Amino acid sequence: MLSKDTEKLAAVDIGSNSIHLTIAKRQGDKLRRVASMSEKVQLAAGLDEHDYLSELIQQRGLDCLQRFAGRLADVNASCVRVVATNALRQAVNSQAFIERANEILPVPIEVVSGREEARLIYLGVAHTCPSPRQRLVVDIGGGSTELIVGQAQMPLLTESAQVGVVGFSQRFFGDGYIDSHRFERAIYAAQKEIITHANRYKKVGFAEVIGSSGAIKSIARAVADFGLGDTITLAAVEQLKASLLSCGHVDMIDIAGVRAYRKAIFPAGVAILLAVMKVFGIRKMHYCDGALSEGVMYDMLSRMDYDDVRDDSVRQLSERFGVDKKQAKRVAKIAESLFEQVREALGLTSSDKQLLRWASILHEVGLAIGHSSYQKHSSYLLKYADMAGFSRTTQEKLSLLVRYHRRAIRADDGERIIKTGGKGLLYLAVLLRMSVLVHHGRSDIAKQQLRLYIIDQEAKSWRIDVRIDRAEHQACVLDLQDDADWLAKWGIALGVMAN
Known part of the structure; x- marks a missing residue:
């Protein structure tokens, strides 16, 4: 092994x-x-x-x-x-x-998401080709084109345009023929998608332009093989366009830098790059070999070194929507305590703990929209907000956790949670519900006052012992007992013991 x-x-x-x-x-x-x-x-x-x-x-x-x-x-x-x-x-x-x-x-x-993809691409470029100058990074992919302005390792603007070489190849060069009419239509279509971002990007400004991805790599090779140097200039890309027009068909492309498997999508890449260069007034750019894969790994390095951009995103979202920090802290503290008590029995991981903490901090974010059914507002915000560092997959899990942290639940809600994140995500949803319930009165309860046990190995029977020291906390016992009826719909039998 x-x-x-x-x-x-x-x-x-x-x-x-x-x-x-x-x-x-x-x-x-x-x-x-x-x-x-x-x-x-x-x-x-x-x-x-x-x-x-x-x-x-x-x-x-x-x-x-x-x-x-x-x-x-x-x-x-x-x-x-x-x-x-x-x-x-x-x-x-x-x-x-x-x-x-x-x-x-x-x-x-x-x-x-498109913007998260752009952030990761920029991270890969910033580490692979470091520079102190503010710059525009352009990544032309198969389905989208990412546009990022950043400085050093910090992206300042990130956008993803629905312009890619695979879609454009099918749309404008599907039968393989290349002519000036098709080329101009492709350039115009790309410009139409990209131009909406031009003013903001020009206002922020950039001192240099970097291209990444396979499409721009092929163009860089073709430019070099044309004897036009290592820099991709607007004039050189225009020359590539003229060469492609003279070929007439993708099967006839005979440019040394264009490998056989890229011939069919090469004209679309040239058309999209011309559109980008014209919209942003780019006269020249350089190619960088770092992109999404490198960005993903450098993002992992940051997480390993406890510099997780997702924590910053959670904090920023909390501040933006005026989350009650004291209540969020109360819920997060109890959630962590309950988690550690049943972690081994439920087979939960450090990633699960992190997810529960984020959900605890953000479960009330929807109150900024309205109090009635605010858990639905919270769920919507966490599903669709731009949160740097988060994948759509993780945001969907967060969205489900906060959606079911209060009020009535149904059996098919539990099935939906399990389908998205397995039994572990369902267990986190139960832990969050408990943590919110015991703080219904928005007052502090010591971690030592709650002891949670898993009675059977299938995690169907849970017991929570509530050790109440003050009369004002008696309501949390009643809340937990009432919630036991709802949790039964998820196949969990909850026993509540008050000392």
Whole structure:
């Protein structure tokens, strides 16, 4: 059996065009790439007019992930992340693919939002090609184009435009023919999507431009092979366009820097880059080999070093919506105490503890919208807010935890929670409900006054002992007893003992 290497980090990037695997060795606060694999799966090409991902393309992706999983065998699962981008953001049946893929992979897939993808791309560029100058980073992917302005390692503006080489290839060059009319239509369509961001980006400003991703890498190689130098200039990209027009068809592309498997999507990449350069007034850019995979691994490094951007996001959201910090702290403290008492019995993890703490801090965020059914407002905000560092997957879990922290619950609510995050997420929902209930009166209760026990190994029978010292806390016993009727709908028998 292979030993698990905790000095290695690995990232799997399930993109709209290709699926990438990168493995790196940690050297202090730096990473050195030791292995990489990439397969052109083109998930985005499998989306029909209703955004339904075809079974053929799903199987192609699963076969690729099966091959990659073998390379991950000697990397500790805590040092592996798998992120998915635009194609799985867009696919209406993405969950079906994700469930099948999660059976293959050592860790679950995280679907990231466009802005989170942009943040991670910038992180990869900032560490791979460091610079003190404020700069614009452009990443043209298979399904979307990410635009980021940042300085040093701090992104200042992040956007994701629905412009990608796979979709544009199908839309404008689907039969392989290249002519000036198709090219101009493609450029115009890309400009239309990108121009909405131009004023903000120009106002913030940038001193240099960096390109990343396979599309821009191919263009950089083509420019170099044309003898036009290492810098991608607007004039050089225009020359590439002229060369493509003279070819007339993707099968006739004979540019040394363009590999065979990229020929079909190369004209779309050139058209999108021309649109970006014209909208933002870019005369030249440089290519950087760091992007999403590197950003994911550097994000993992930060988490390992207790500098988790997600904690900052939770704090900022709490402050933005005026969450009662004292109440949040009370609930979080009791939630942590209850968690530690049943952690081993329920098989919960450090990641579960972190998720429960965030939910405890943010469970009342919806009060800023309205008091009636505020748990629904909280749930909506946590599902759709831009939260740096969070994947859509994690935000969905947070959303469900706060949605069911109070009021009536149904059996199918529990089934929905389990489908999203397994039995562990259901247990966290129960712990959060208890923690909120005992603080219904918004007064302090000592951790020592609550003892929680799991009676059977199936975690169906729970008992909580409440050791009340003051009369004003008697209401929490009644609240817990009342909640036992609701928890029974989730298959949990709760016994409440008052001392």
